[in-house]
Amino acid sequence: MTELTGTQTAPAPSSGMRIDIIPIILFAAFAAAPLLASASGAEGYVLSLLTRVMIFGLAAMSLDLILGYGALVSFGHAAFLGIGAYAVGILASHGVEDALIQIPVALAASALFALATGAISLRTKGVYFIMITLAFAQMLFFLATSLGPYGGDDGMTLPTRSLVAGAGFLENDYAFYAATLLCLIGAYLLSRAIVTSRFGRVLRGTKENAVRMEAIGFQPFRFQLAAYVVSGMIAGLAGCLMANQAEFISPAFMTWQRSGELIFMVVLGGLGSLHGAIIGAAAFLLLEEFLPEMLHAASFFLNDDVRWRLTENWQMAFGPILILIVLFARGGIMGVLRRGSHG
């Protein structure tokens, strides 16, 4: 029986041959959205919301790379968002405002942090791994709060969005949206290539049965560490984008709640499909955004006072909804979509 349940999460062997339609629709929707945004009349709001969705999608996808394909539950992934954001912010406050310098620095810093903390935390398993990644992220969080010159607890406003080769076009929200979408698609294609490659196959195999992998001569640690570094770098990139979108950095980017949200997004979307994590991030953020209004509309039959309280305390409904989705939609949103397409 355990073997049968084990096969449910793994893709059918034929899926490699089939062209997956869902990510194409997903990215096409992101690409078309700005057109609708300009027609909606609230383009600033729509663009900023969707940019945020894509940035979190990028971060959640990076987590899916190690969580969905490597079964490594990192409870400190927001640390990389913080590293990316602070790389942008600290460099900008010293007058280095070009993304062509900021992003490589952010990626290098994320890689180093992942290498150092991964080398230690990957020697543990299960709950210990979760706790140790959390501890490292908290260390970074408190480091950020103590960075007086860079805003400390309160955070710091960026003078401007990053330049690209000296040009300031990211100030335009459409251009920034497009740049974020390009980063997301680029990272998606890279991750897709990684999980089907020789390396990715070893990673997936280690997730299924680490002892078996050792018995054919692989040392899982090396592969998990490399995946952890790649994942951290992609999350670091998401951090760069996040700082630029908000034009603000603060330790709040790397709270443990944020790490928890990322895990939730991945589980909500469905583990181990990459685009599922993006869908999960979208579902999470859009639900968070619109739930108060949805609650208000849905409770028309109640008196105004109760309606108001319900709308005000929308998180009371948010939690149970998420729990119900995870409980009843096994395999997350992707699981539901997959079952739908198989009849």
Next chain:
Amino acid sequence: MAEPLLELRSLRKAYGALAVTDDVSLSIRPGELHAIIGPNGAGKTTLIHQISGMLPSDSGQILFDGENVTHLSMPQRVRRGLARSFQITSILPGFSALENVALAVQARHGSSFRFFGNAAQEQALNEPAMQHLNTVGLGGRASIPAGLLSHGEKRQLELAIALATEPKLLLLDEPLAGTGHEESLRVVETLRRLKGRITIVLIEHDMDAVFSLADRVSVVVYGRVIATDTPESVRANEDVRTAYLGEEETV
């Protein structure tokens, strides 16, 4: 006499006061099929764990192919040609049978730090993998997810995986355990074909299989080797009979 391929010198593994293997010394000659038998709980599987590197030994030495491998990890031993199968089937259930074997081919050949190119489409990995599947008689089941294979087929698959690591020595921990009659005949047939090409250390309870396949048999009782000899002599050995009385009537 040729150098032994595998030499165990006074291996010992104890859990607290209980010595599971105690002063085990064995020489495995190149090319032989060496069976290890003994009553349940005699320490046979622990011995395989120690040889393969899954469990560290408390004391003693393991020499493989002239090299002291006592302190090497399991992956390091595998790359030196020391492969094993498991008593409790250990496969990748979500991977197809072919992919299970192709991964072992990949482990043996070339880099696994390749981040591009679809590994599942690589003929250089799939062709040898297919050959190994054919060797164990699973060629027709290559695309089935390994988790959906029958128990006997999983045992055969494990054999194919072990073969794909191109071992000099194959440690087989009860390859017939839990298989049906037909399946067990097929595995025995496969082992007979491998015999002579690869050195095999076989732990098995099926005495018919042991005595028809083995060149030499070692008997382990309470963690100690009480006899190592040809199947005929072991069968006649008085100590062995005593050790087995009430346990297995077949010897």
